[in-house]
Amino acid sequence: MAERAAASLRSSLLLLAALVLIAAGGCGLFKGSGGQIEVVSLGDSPARLAGDLRSAIYRHHDANTATIVLSDLPLEDLVAGRFSDGRIICIDMHWRPKAGSTPLDRTATNCTVRQVLFSGEALGVYDGAGFLAPSTGAGEKSFAGSVSGATLRLAQSTETFADLLGAAELNGSFAAARNDAAVNQIAVRLNTEATRRLGRLFYVIGY
Numbered sequence: 001m002a003e004r005a006a007a008s009l010r011s012s013l014l015l016l017a018a019l020v021l022i023a024a025g026g027c028g029l030f031k032g033s034g035g036q037i038e039v040v041s042l043g044d045s046p047a048r049l050a051g052d053l054r055s056a057i058y059r060h061h062d063a064n065t066a067t068i069v070l071s072d073l074p075l076e077d078l079v080a081g082r083f084s085d086g087r088i089i090c091i092d093m094h095w096r097p098k099a100g101s102t103p104l105d106r107t108a109t110n111c112t113v114r115q116v117l118f119s120g121e122a123l124g125v126y127d128g129a130g131f132l133a134p135s136t137g138a139g140e141k142s143f144a145g146s147v148s149g150a151t152l153r154l155a156q157s158t159e160t161f162a163d164l165l166g167a168a169e170l171n172g173s174f175a176a177a178r179n180d181a182a183v184n185q186i187a188v189r190l191n192t193e194a195t196r197r198l199g200r201l202f203y204v205i206g207y
Contacts, residue, residue, distance in 0.1 A: 035070045035174030037089055039115065039126075039152065041165045049165065050172075053089065058143045058176040059183035064096045066138040067205065068176050069183055079182055081189030088116040088190065089170075090205050091147060093132045113150045113170055114204055116190070122161040123197045125204065128152035130170060144175040158197050 038050035053070040055078060060066055068091040071078055078088070093111045111132040117124045130150025136143055150170040154163045187205035194202045 035089075035172060035176070037070060037147070037170060037172030037174070039165060039168050039170045041168040042151075043166050047164050047166075047168075049087070049168075053087075053174070056174055056176040057179040057182050058138075059180045060139045060143075060178060063138060064094070066093045066143060067091070067183055068093070068143065068174060069186055069205070070174055070176070075182065078186045078189070081193060083118050083190070083193055085119055087118070088204075090114045090116070091132065091174075092206070093134070093138070096134060096138065097131075111147065111150070113147065113152065114155075115152060115170065116194070116204055117161075119161065121197065122158050123194065124157040124161040124163060125155050125194065125202075126152040126165070126168070127155040128170065140178065142175055142177050144173070146173040147171065156194075156198055156202060 034056045035053040036050070037053060038048065040049075041047045051072060053072050055071040055073060055075040056068070057075065058066050058068040069078070069088065070091070071086065071088040073082075073084060073086040073088065077084065091111050091113050095110050097108075097110060108131050109129045111130055113128045113130055115126040117126075128151045130147050132145055132147050134143065134145035136145070148171050152165070152168045152170055154165070157163065183205070184207070187207060190204045191202065194204050
């Protein structure tokens with residue numbers, strides 16, 4: 001019990017430290033390589049999680065679908081399966097909005113989102129859906145866009161994970177380089193690690 005309480009406290013402190021970074025980092029629209037995604041809880045005393053996500057790659061399926069992987073962890077660590085304290089955001093675009101024919105409002109959804117938080121051996125996975133507005137075409141060397149109104153809730157976690165966000169909303173922008181092979185490798189590594197920590201088969205990224 002003492003070890004579990006200590007691990008839960010460590011998880012809380014690490015997430016709080018990440019939340020504190022927001023005051024210094026700002027939350028403007030992302031410019032350049034990578035992404036800037038902000039997650040704000042919907043409670044009475046909202047917690048906020050944000051910061052630059054320097055690793056940003058994507059996998060192309062067809063003109064309408066793509067998988068984007070963003071993280072504050074180094075890309076080489078993600079590919080090698082070295083998951084230290086940090087977060088990974090996986091966005092799956094299921095259809096590409098068409099200018100003039102797609103309702104651009106908060107009720108429209110065309111992407112699913114998963115945010116994975118690592119804290120020591122603790123792991124938390126948040127699920128949700130939102131609207132992805134691309135600014136470039138899927139299949140190009142880089143894929144850029146913004147995600148808005150993605151509601152997230154904790155879907156899976158280890159016993160020692162402390163959920164300080166609760167129900168939350170994700171917004172932000174990204175520019176990801178195309179690297180199908182790296183996304184596929186990260187999928188294998190991340191799914192294996194999530195399965196190990198949760199003690200049951202679990203897919204963060206589809207194959």
